[in-house]
Amino acid sequence: MRPWQLMVGDIKITALSDGRMSIPYRRLFPETEDAVWDGYRARFPEAFDGKGFLTNIGSFLVQTGDHTVIADTGLGPWGHLGGRFEPAELINDLRIKGIDHADIDTVFLTHLHGDHVGWNLTKEDDGYVATFPSARYLLQEADWLHFTSDEYQAKLSSARRKQAETTYLPLRDMGKLDVIRGDKDFAPGLTALHTPGHTPGHMSMLIASRNERAVLIGDIAGTPAHLTETNWLYAPDTDKELGMKSRLRVIDMAEKEKMVVLGAHMTRPGWGRLIRWEGKRYWQALEAAPDKDRASNRP
Numbered sequence: 001m002r003p004w005q006l007m008v009g010d011i012k013i014t015a016l017s018d019g020r021m022s023i024p025y026r027r028l029f030p031e032t033e034d035a036v037w038d039g040y041r042a043r044f045p046e047a048f049d050g051k052g053f054l055t056n057i058g059s060f061l062v063q064t065g066d067h068t069v070i071a072d073t074g075l076g077p078w079g080h081l082g083g084r085f086e087p088a089e090l091i092n093d094l095r096i097k098g099i100d101h102a103d104i105d106t107v108f109l110t111h112l113h114g115d116h117v118g119w120n121l122t123k124e125d126d127g128y129v130a131t132f133p134s135a136r137y138l139l140q141e142a143d144w145l146h147f148t149s150d151e152y153q154a155k156l157s158s159a160r161r162k163q164a165e166t167t168y169l170p171l172r173d174m175g176k177l178d179v180i181r182g183d184k185d186f187a188p189g190l191t192a193l194h195t196p197g198h199t200p201g202h203m204s205m206l207i208a209s210r211n212e213r214a215v216l217i218g219d220i221a222g223t224p225a226h227l228t229e230t231n232w233l234y235a236p237d238t239d240k241e242l243g244m245k246s247r248l249r250v251i252d253m254a255e256k257e258k259m260v261v262l263g264a265h266m267t268r269p270g271w272g273r274l275i276r277w278e279g280k281r282y283w284q285a286l287e288a289a290p291d292k293d294r295a296s297n298r299p
């Protein structure tokens, strides 16, 4: 196994990344003072830079015997809107790790924020085409309705509108969209779990094979410290109360069931477990290989 791979029973997970963002503390947690982060910076130095959070833009490839699923597609060519300071690299990362776009049968979109849909489509001479030509794009109905509503679209800047038009809006007319409502088993061992709050249709993925389970949590946690501080106001949540409720529900489940946790914004490769330390719950990364060993960082 390579440092960017993990087995959950017979299911193979490959960590992918579309670069990293530098995000000031209060843009995510507006009610915190910088000093509250000192303890977390000491515990998780890899998750911080000089100004705030050093945030991975992570995707995961989930391979069962019969299905190949990519969960989230990064920021894409929209790095300047998301504060990404590294070049776009998800497409490079797929190539380096030997993954053929045509083998992917499902694009699992945890939600429709810009840093999760960026490479859904690719620009070609005569317009935009699906980056993953054989895939169905799986999405919760509540997110589709929210993000495509006239009310939501009317509030977008022209750059954000263009981003929507070149990432998710065309999916339905292209015949690529699979909208689901609530929880759903979508492949053997893989279950979509509706975990609303971050966005109305935010979803997580339960992964089960043999006697092992993992949960892919999308944006349930924005930084490793968030697994501990579940009740801090999180600015990107559409519905703050519901976001906290879903966050606690998923993290409680993961701890109780001793699941491996995969997070889009956890430090690469992005998987870990929950541990207890003096009564508090903490993220503990698994197989955190040094950056220099990671394929996604090769020039």
Ligand SMILES: [Zn+2]
Residues within 6 Å of the ligand: 113, 115, 116, 219, 264, 265
């Ligand atoms: Zn995100």
